[in-house]
Amino acid sequence: MNIGIDKIGFFTPHLYLDMKDLAEARNVDPNKYLIGIGQSKMAVIPPTQDVVSMAANAADKILTEEDKEQIDMILFATESGVDNSKSGAVYIQRLLGFKKQVRVVELKQACYAATAAIHFAHGHIAMNPDSKVLVIGADNARYGLGTKGEVTQGGGAVAMLISRNPRILSVQDDGTYWADDVMDFWRPLTHDEALVDGKYSTNVYLDFFKHVFEEYQAKTGFDISKFDAMCFHLPYTKEGFKALKIAIENADAEVATKLTREFENVRRYSNQIGNLYTGSLYLGFLSLLENATDLKPGMRIGMYSYGSGAQGEFYSGLLRPGFDKYIEHQAFQKTLDARKRLTVDEYEKIYNSRIKDEKTRKLDISSDPAKFVFAxxxxxxxxxxVR
Incomplete structure (x- = not known):
């Protein structure tokens, strides 16, 4: 049975910060951000958007009423949860008007959880072929003003409809995975911002990729030439490029050139948004679909998912016949181009204005153009x- 991604949508707020402006404010050579990190812009999350509202905006873009009738499970992947008990998925059930005969669950393992959700959905649909599952990866990456990780902040939500006979990608049951209890990145319950050992985290990310990709090749018998593109979790785009260089190290020149070219399409949207945590890998996949010009049905796409702490997985998917009919070329680029550019002072004010541990506070939602807002x-x- 073919099971996989039938629809995919994305949302990020209407605000951004240019990395040249941030570099100037932090007295840093702009090329450290633009080239060394591989980021040109960063999404800025206003206080009127959180993971629930962003998830609702992303899902609303792709779902029909018929989809909602068939969906019997909502899996919400996030490491920026808004409640230690109540699942973000149950908010989505109400906000988008789903039926009540639905399972709602929130999943957490740093940036990996959306991949786990896809596999859980795959198993559910294998047992219930007429079901559909909504998988959402939504996060707000925060490291603190003036910190080393500030340039890798960002946020947004990716929503995917998982079904049998999917129209976009058939997820293959070929995954290899690796887990180890390491402290490369974490956020204690008392912290609003992440703690990270940046260099160590990069090394763990690359080490896990070597483990899972080598095991994948041994398990499947596929070498790098079997892939037409490779998508990676992108905490910053240069990190994914480092993993790609490992993958193509022994590839022939034609294969290496092709995969390097396609990686530019994978990283295009992340370069303008920043870190998405759980949604990052799948934003890269959407970016590939909307920006590549030579993809064809049956092509194999490699997927490297990583979540600090740590869990890694590599699996593949096959592009479905007619997938291009459901993809609009560079569609989301138009949304990114329409965002408002903030000054550093405006960005810092917004960063410090989010609701934390407050009993009652009303937010001014008049300047937020999104359909779903946190009030x-x-x-x-x-x-x-809901507007």
Missing amino acids: GVEDYQRQYV
Whole structure:
């Protein structure tokens, strides 16, 4: 049975910070950000958007009423959860008007959880072929003003409809995975911002990739020439390029050139948004679909998923016949180009204005153009508005 990604959508807020402006404010050579990190812009998340509202905006773009009737499971992957008990998925069930005969679960393992959700959905549909599953990866990456990780912040949400006979990608049951308890990145319950050992985390990311890709090749008998593109978790785009260089180290020149060219399409949107945590890998896949010009049905796409702490996995998917009918070339680039550029002072004010541990606070939502917005808290209960 073919099971995989039938639809994919993305949302990020209407604000961004140019990395040249941030470099100037932090007295850093702009090329350290633009070339060394591989980022040109960073999405800025206003206080009127959180992972729930961003997830709702992303899912709303792709779902029909018929889809909602067939969906019987919502899997919400995030490491920026808004409640230690209540799943973000149950907010989505109400905000988007799903039926009540639906399972709602939130999943966590750093940036890996959306991949786990796809595989869980795959198993569910294998047992229930008429079911559809909504998988969402939504996060707000925060490291703190003036920190080393500041340039790798970002945020947004990727929503994917998983079904049998998918129209975009058939997910293959060929994954290899690797886990180890390491402290490369973590966020204690008392912290609003992540703690990270940056160099160590990069080394772990690359080491895990070597493990899972070598095991994948041994398991499947496929070498690098079997892939037409490679997608990676992109905490910053240069990190994915480092993994790609490992993958193509012994490839012939034609294969290496092709995969390097396609990686530029994979990284294009992330370069303008920043880190998405759980959604990062799948934003790269969407970016590949919308920016590559030579993809064809049956092509094999490699997927490297990584979540600090740490879990890694490599698997593949095959592009479905007619997939290009459901993809609009550079569609999301138009949205990115329409965003408002902030000054560093404006960005810092927004960064410091989010709701933390406040019992009651009403937010001004008038300047947020999104359909779904976070309007504040009343007696610690989060309030969402649907326009």
